[in-house]
Amino acid sequence: MISQNILKVENLSKKYVSGIIRTIMTIGVLNVSFELKEGHVVSLVGESGSGKSTVANIILRFIEPTEGNIFFDGKNILKMNKKKYYRMVQGIFQDPYSSFNSFYRIDHVLKQAYSYARPNYTRSSRQKEFIDILTRVGLDPYETLGRYPHQISGGQLQRILIARALLFEPKLLIADEPTSMIDSSSRAGILNLFKELKQEYNITILFITHDIGQAQYLSDRVIVMKNGEIIEQGATNDVFLYPKESYTQNLLNCVPSLYRKWN
Amino acid sequence: MKKLSVEILKVENLEGYYKGSFGLVQAVDGVSFSVNKGEIVGIAGESGCGKSTLAELITGVPKPLLFHGKGQVFVNQSPIYIEMPQYEITKFNRKMIKNKVKKQKEKVRKDILCSEIGYVPQASQNSLNPVLKIKKIIRDVMKQRYPNYKAGMQMNIGGELILSNDHIINHLEKLGLDRSILRKYPHELSGGMKQRTVVGISTLYKPKLLIVDEPTSALDVTTQKILIDTFLDLLNQKITDTILFISHDIPTLAQICTRCIIMYAGKIIEMGTMEEIICEPLHPYTEELIHSIASFNPDGTAETELKAITGNPPNLREPPKGCRFYPRCEKRKDECRENEPPYFYPKGKKNPVACWIYKR
Numbered sequence A: 001m002i003s004q005n006i007l008k009v010e011n012l013s014k015k016y017v018s019g020i021i022r023t024i025m026t027i028g029v030l031n032v033s034f035e036l037k038e039g040h041v042v043s044l045v046g047e048s049g050s051g052k053s054t055v056a057n058i059i060l061r062f063i064e065p066t067e068g069n070i071f072f073d074g075k076n077i078l079k080m081n082k083k084k085y086y087r088m089v090q091g092i093f094q095d096p097y098s099s100f101n102s103f104y105r106i107d108h109v110l111k112q113a114y115s116y117a118r119p120n121y122t123r124s125s126r127q128k129e130f131i132d133i134l135t136r137v138g139l140d141p142y143e144t145l146g147r148y149p150h151q152i153s154g155g156q157l158q159r160i161l162i163a164r165a166l167l168f169e170p171k172l173l174i175a176d177e178p179t180s181m182i183d184s185s186s187r188a189g190i191l192n193l194f195k196e197l198k199q200e201y202n203i204t205i206l207f208i209t210h211d212i213g214q215a216q217y218l219s220d221r222v223i224v225m226k227n228g229e230i231i232e233q234g235a236t237n238d239v240f241l242y243p244k245e246s247y248t249q250n251l252l253n254c255v256p257s258l259y260r261k262w263n
Numbered sequence B: 001m002k003k004l005s006v007e008i009l010k011v012e013n014l015e016g017y018y019k020g021s022f023g024l025v026q027a028v029d030g031v032s033f034s035v036n037k038g039e040i041v042g043i044a045g046e047s048g049c050g051k052s053t054l055a056e057l058i059t060g061v062p063k064p065l066l067f068h069g070k071g072q073v074f075v076n077q078s079p080i081y082i083e084m085p086q087y088e089i090t091k092f093n094r095k096m097i098k099n100k101v102k103k104q105k106e107k108v109r110k111d112i113l114c115s116e117i118g119y120v121p122q123a124s125q126n127s128l129n130p131v132l133k134i135k136k137i138i139r140d141v142m143k144q145r146y147p148n149y150k151a152g153m154q155m156n157i158g159g160e161l162i163l164s165n166d167h168i169i170n171h172l173e174k175l176g177l178d179r180s181i182l183r184k185y186p187h188e189l190s191g192g193m194k195q196r197t198v199v200g201i202s203t204l205y206k207p208k209l210l211i212v213d214e215p216t217s218a219l220d221v222t223t224q225k226i227l228i229d230t231f232l233d234l235l236n237q238k239i240t241d242t243i244l245f246i247s248h249d250i251p252t253l254a255q256i257c258t259r260c261i262i263m264y265a266g267k268i269i270e271m272g273t274m275e276e277i278i279c280e281p282l283h284p285y286t287e288e289l290i291h292s293i294a295s296f297n298p299d300g301t302a303e304t305e306l307k308a309i310t311g312n313p314p315n316l317r318e319p320p321k322g323c324r325f326y327p328r329c330e331k332r333k334d335e336c337r338e339n340e341p342p343y344f345y346p347k348g349k350k351n352p353v354a355c356w357i358y359k360r
């Protein structure tokens, strides 16, 4: 089976304008084009300020591009109904704590999402699905439901947010640095969960990270960005073992690794 | 010929706890190790295992709510915690003893804490006062240590008399910082420059011991590498004698450290050379920690399968009585639940590991 393009990004640019009297223009991204094939994990890597989150936020329709188009399954995303769009495309973010209100139990976040995802639900089907979905992301549902956010770890909260996204049965996940605030010992669990989502449910994932090790572990392809532009993209092994651009080579040389010591 | 090693830092059975409305948290519990001249020693472990608390205790001026319990820290052979005299305190000698202890504390503060130890706390690059230029920040730091400091005065730095302005500029330049930063505000510097400035300020006195807590964590890899080269330079140029480098990121430690200490729930569970820790970890926790890292492999493909450590570290308000890793350990035995493991030295190793599987 030849996998289809699920997302196509064409000549995307975003200029941020700030200030009232003397306006300052910042380039968020410039002329960015790439495609995501169904069932692939694609990593977007680059240093701070290189435009990774800008790309994510445009795909998730939190901000509008200055120029360029994005097509999901062949349709221009700006012309699609937002509610319908979010059933297919979901986001996971860096700080799991900020997505929870500390006065509400974990259930609340899931229930809210559920009422969007399944408008005509019944209580018993909802409970059954919560238990099912929390088990899928590697949590004990009876231990988790009913707790408050501060009573569980960051890694577990991030799993709950992944479960929340899965309630929509999305085709595409945009994960913006989902592990960077999670302790390194539970990081591997989240990475493995993403692998499972890809292998078992054929979910396409845009994985945004500045951690080259995680990108290498998880992805089929990588896109390297710098100052808002794409420097290089290709299959993971091609880019990481035989980079074409000196920028990429230099970046890779600076990555601390267990397998080598600098000079 | 083997050089005689000089012990710059020695930590003996150190204990420290937080006390407040939340109760009592024994965050550092019986820690012992030493660091010799010329060494960079790493301290690693999960979030909350007590790395920063240990650093604070070694500086001798723990932050509010943190208290020194038992144990001693020697910097360049001198103890930094003054012990109360052994003889009985009575109504008549109380005042004299109090004065004596106060004098001793002041001497320790002046001679050791303020001149032999440099400390770069976690996230300190964000604590530079945003309304002061770097020049003023440096002046404030100098004033704290030399009460009658004036710009342009002569100073004695490591036995050398030098004009303070020249010294500051020389020193910053040694760290690759241009003198123009003195006229800048913190927000005008990039993250990496800010971090190097903080390191510069904490090493102005050529401290024998430099403690840095997660100095590279918020930086891009290219900036991280520059900072790590800066630390190596500090040692090569003999600005400092030893560095205690705290980081949860073992691949970063692997680039700079000679030895590494692994902490778990307030205790040291294993110590070894960097190579031993990475290639032949002994403690089941160290082993799992190493196997959970998605480390970049520059010459091949990534690890085929990473394993996460299941569960969470224990609550330090009520630590379990046996091995603290027991609930999460895949190699546990019955005796591990009831009895705390002592240190063993398996296979003629020099370095200790706290795990019952090495009992002979």
Ligand SMILES: Nc1ncnc2c1ncn2[C@@H]1O[C@H](COP(=O)(O)OP(=O)(O)OP(=O)(O)O)[C@@H](O)[C@H]1O
Binding pocket: A016, A017, A018, A026, A027, A028, A029, A046, A047, A048, A049, A050, A051, A052, A053, A054, A055, A210
């Ligand atoms: N709301 C905004 N207003 C103005 N400029 C912005 C805004 N958001 C981002 N930028 C700028 O756009 C550029 C790209 O930022 P972006 O957040 O996309 O980078 P990033 O690759 O996600 O960085 P990081 O790794 O730090 O998250 C940066 O120069 C940033 O300062």
Ligand SMILES: Nc1ncnc2c1ncn2[C@@H]1O[C@H](COP(=O)(O)OP(=O)(O)OP(=O)(O)O)[C@@H](O)[C@H]1O
Binding pocket: B018, B019, B022, B025, B027, B045, B046, B047, B048, B049, B050, B051, B052, B053, B054, B065, B122, B248, B316
């Ligand atoms: N001010 C405080 N009051 C009470 N408990 C504290 C305080 N600061 C830290 N602790 C507790 O002490 C223990 C050790 O914390 P510490 O900050 O030393 O860990 P750490 O290893 O530096 O973690 P990290 O990697 O997150 O910086 C933790 O259990 C923490 O919850």
Ligand SMILES: [Mg+2]
Binding pocket: A052, A053, A054
């Ligand atoms: Mg970002």
Ligand SMILES: [Mg+2]
Binding pocket: B051, B052, B053, B122, B213
């Ligand atoms: Mg810390």
